[in-house]
Amino acid sequence: MSFYGIVDGSESSLKHFLAQLPGVDQVGAEARAAMLATRSIKTSSKRWAIDTAISMVDLTTLEGADTAGKVRALCSKAVRPDPTDSTVPSVGAVCVYNDMVAIARTHLDSIGGEHVPVAAVSTAFPSGRASMEVKIQDTQDAIDSGAAEIDMVIDRGAFLSGQFGLVFDEIVKIREVCGDRAHLKVIFETGELVTYDNVRKASYLAMLAGADFIKTSTGKVAPAATPPVVLVMLEAVRDFYSMTNHRIGVKPAGGIRNTKDAIKQLVLVNETAGPEWLTPELFRIGASALLNDLLMQRMKMDDGYYASPNYVTID
Amino acid sequence: MATTPKKPVARLEVKKTYKLYINGAFPRSESGRVYEILTSKGVSVANPSLASRKDLRDAVVAARAAQSGWAKATAYNRGQILYRIAEMLEGRAEQLATEISLATGVSSKKAHDEVLAAIDRWVWMAGWSDKLSAAFGATNPVSGPYYNFTIPEPQGVIAVAPAESFLAFIDAIAPAIVSGNTVVALVPGSAAIAAMTFAEVLATSDLPAGVVNILTGSHDELAPWAASHMDIDGFDISGISKKKRADLKVAGAENLKRIHHFEGALSPTRIYAFMETKTVWHPIGV
Numbered sequence: 001m002s003f004y005g006i007v008d009g010s011e012s013s014l015k016h017f018l019a020q021l022p023g024v025d026q027v028g029a030e031a032r033a034a035m036l037a038t039r040s041i042k043t044s045s046k047r048w049a050i051d052t053a054i055s056m057v058d059l060t061t062l063e064g065a066d067t068a069g070k071v072r073a074l075c076s077k078a079v080r081p082d083p084t085d086s087t088v089p090s091v092g093a094v095c096v097y098n099d100m101v102a103i104a105r106t107h108l109d110s111i112g113g114e115h116v117p118v119a120a121v122s123t124a125f126p127s128g129r130a131s132m133e134v135k136i137q138d139t140q141d142a143i144d145s146g147a148a149e150i151d152m153v154i155d156r157g158a159f160l161s162g163q164f165g166l167v168f169d170e171i172v173k174i175r176e177v178c179g180d181r182a183h184l185k186v187i188f189e190t191g192e193l194v195t196y197d198n199v200r201k202a203s204y205l206a207m208l209a210g211a212d213f214i215k216t217s218t219g220k221v222a223p224a225a226t227p228p229v230v231l232v233m234l235e236a237v238r239d240f241y242s243m244t245n246h247r248i249g250v251k252p253a254g255g256i257r258n259t260k261d262a263i264k265q266l267v268l269v270n271e272t273a274g275p276e277w278l279t280p281e282l283f284r285i286g287a288s289a290l291l292n293d294l295l296m297q298r299m300k301m302d303d304g305y306y307a308s309p310n311y312v313t314i315d
Numbered sequence: 316m317a318t319t320p321k322k323p324v325a326r327l328e329v330k331k332t333y334k335l336y337i338n339g340a341f342p343r344s345e346s347g348r349v350y351e352i353l354t355s356k357g358v359s360v361a362n363p364s365l366a367s368r369k370d371l372r373d374a375v376v377a378a379r380a381a382q383s384g385w386a387k388a389t390a391y392n393r394g395q396i397l398y399r400i401a402e403m404l405e406g407r408a409e410q411l412a413t414e415i416s417l418a419t420g421v422s423s424k425k426a427h428d429e430v431l432a433a434i435d436r437w438v439w440m441a442g443w444s445d446k447l448s449a450a451f452g453a454t455n456p457v458s459g460p461y462y463n464f465t466i467p468e469p470q471g472v473i474a475v476a477p478a479e480s481f482l483a484f485i486d487a488i489a490p491a492i493v494s495g496n497t498v499v500a501l502v503p504g505s506a507a508i509a510a511m512t513f514a515e516v517l518a519t520s521d522l523p524a525g526v527v528n529i530l531t532g533s534h535d536e537l538a539p540w541a542a543s544h545m546d547i548d549g550f551d552i553s554g555i556s557k558k559k560r561a562d563l564k565v566a567g568a569e570n571l572k573r574i575h576h577f578e579g580a581l582s583p584t585r586i587y588a589f590m591e592t593k594t595v596w597h598p599i600g601v
Contacts, residue, residue: 305543306372308570309379 003208004244009172011165014205018164021204024196024232033227036271037264046263050298051089052278053262054081057294058119058251058286060095061315062126062219070315071100072107077313079113082295085302091291092280093149095119098142105146119149119185123174126189126218128153132170139177149183150174151215154202156192164205171209185213185251185284190229191221199229203236213249219286224254227268234272247276253286259297262290288315333363333507335370335531336514338377339524345369350532352505355420363507366530368540371499374528375546378472378497381525386469386495388523390445397441397493400520404434407516411509415481418505433485436581440489443583447494451587455594462597467590469495470573471548474541476501476534478554481509486577487551490585492526499528499547501538503554507531535559542566542574549573549589 007013041049059078061070075094082088094104094116104118120142124130130138139150152174158166171186178184186206190199206214214233217224230252237248250273256262262285269277277283296307333349334341346367352360364370385393404411408430416426443450447467455463473496475487484506491498502510514529530537534555541547542563550567552560553576560576567574575588 305566305569306375306540306545308545311545 007208009168014164014168018201018204021200024200026196029196029228029231033231036267037227039267041263047301049263049266050259050294053266053285054294055089055092056280056283056285057091057291058093058095058284059091059291060286060288062097062121066097066100068103071096071103073315075104075107075113076111078116079108079111081291090116092284093117093119095151095286097121098138101142101145101147117148118146119151120147121151123152125153126220128155132173136173136177139174143178143182147182149185150178151185151187153187153189153218156189159202168205168209171206171211175210183212185215186211187215187218189218189221190216191223196228196232199232200236203233207240207248211248213251215251215253217254219254225252225256227264230265230268231272234268238273247282249282251284251286256285256287257289258293262294333361333511335364335366336529337374339518352418352508354417360417361508363531366532366537368537370530371537371540374499374530375472375544377525377528378499379546381523382471382497385497385523385526393493393495394441394444396521398438400516400522401434401438401441403516403520404437407512411512414508414512418508429482433482437485437489440493443586444493447586450583451590460599462599464595466593466595467587468593470589470591472497472546473549473551473589474499474501474547475551476538476554479503479506481506483554484510486581487553488527491551491589494586494590496589497526501534501541502529502531503534538563539566543569545570547572551575553577
């Protein structure tokens with residue numbers, strides 16, 4: 001088997017490829033991300049950025065305490081984030097646990113939200129500690145229930161102990177399960193990968209194995225989607241595009257709570273990967289609280305006065 | 316051969332940078348702006364921060380986050396903390412008097428009297444914390460087998476725009492926070508110096524961060540934003556001139572903000588002005 005003609009999937013070819021990747025300049029990456037974070041986006045640009053960010057949100061609920069009712073409420077919000085304003089775009093997707101997929105899909109279809117895909121977290125999310133059979137079954141089950149996007153976690157233990165082939169094979173297998181029916185997002189849990197070098201290696205590993213998206217974190221571990229980590233991943237998809245002519249998406253998740261953070265992410269995308277990535281097909285933001293802040297900022301721009309959280313939903 | 320100077324070189328004074336007080340910290344204004352306070356003879360006294368509407372926004376977020384915790388503290392505990400603030404103020408009385416006299420030009424005797432009056436009023440207000448439910452609550456007679464209680468509760472986040480004096484500033488803050496509200500204070504002009512010293516008092520008095528947030532600068536700039544802010548529940552506009560009050564009331568109508576203007580002697584009705592009453596029914600004999 002050939003993966004973009006770059007590796008053959010064997011442990012040795014992966015090790016050889018990943019070893020020749022240049023290391024990340026840690027100080028440089030952090031300084032670059034910090035510099036881009038100082039950009040000031042105002043008025044009509046800000047308005048565009050807010051609407052773009054809303055359309056990129058993967059509206060997420062991943063709690064043990066999730067109920068069918070909460071998922072339905074979330075779906076309604078995903079289709080019409082602000083019930084009082086029909087100009088607000090729908091979000092990018094609804095992201096839930098496996099058993100909630102059917103509930104979400106049915107509810108979305110019943111309220112005119114056919115255009116909003118359901119993303120399911122899979123492969124024993126968030127830890128990834130299960131046998132391969134279970135992971136495959138988990139994924140198959142989610143797709144059969146109507147998930148159009150699969151957010152899988154990698155085996156961080158295997159990655160950190162250098163078993164790149166194992167991590168690669170898992171992604172390849174889940175990719176096969178997804179086939180044409182679902183997009184595959186691969187979650188690294190960058191907070192556990194520790195170094196930017198590891199983030200870069202994991203990015204290439206996932207892209208070569210067939211990921212459609214690479215995603216920073218589960219949202220269960222801090223730090224999550226820090227700007228330098230996202231920068232490193234955006235550089236990886238940009239360079240991967242020049243190598244293979246394939247555009248891979250990026251999804252930061254975890255810790256992006258307000259409009260300022262979201263706009264910083266958009267600036268990073270524009271300045272690193274390029275404006276082609278500024279679309280929900282190639283950039284998503286995994287978040288739950290963020291949407292409310294985006295809506296409040298939007299209200300502020302429309303009304304001319306500061307909004308209150310009393311006027312947006314709690315969940 | 317070095318010559319010894321006849322007089323020793325005067326010591327370089329270490330001047331204070333006046334900043335804002337938001338969420339228990341002392342940030343500069345996000346705008347980076349300052350304004351100058353001069354004595355009547357034109358001598359520069361200080362350069363306080365000139366707060367912007369974004370500082371106001373940040374202060375409201377801090378006040379909102381702190382509100383439920385402060386309201387949940389027992390009345391006894393809130394009273395204790397307010398009394399603690401008075402203890403700290405007592406130790407700073409000389410400093411406050413000097414600052415007031417310098418910034419406003421009043422005699423040091425008058426400034427000193429103002430500070431002592433402020434401390435006394437503060438202590439008096441502290442005492443009200445555990446008496447509010449008795450003073451403003453009630454057990455109501457109803458025609459049925461029910462107990463019916465009226466319970467006063469704090470409103471939420473209150474903005475205050477006191478007149479340009481330390482006493483007016485104290486008079487605005489104490490009644491707002493004693494019931495469990497949190498406050499964003501808009502302190503104008505020359506009152507900024509004593510207000511920021513007061514912030515240092517608050518920071519060392521076990522008052523939870525965000526309960527009182529102090530912005531210095533101009534009422535004309537900040538008051539309209541406070542009046543229209545949807546997450547502010549009440550606005551004390553005692554320091555706003557008569558001509559400008561109507562516009563603020565119109566702006567505040569959007570979220571039914573309570574906007575009050577107080578005159579005359581300090582009274583507990585000023586506490587009640589920013590409280591809501593909750594009525595509770597409870598069946599008798601169950």
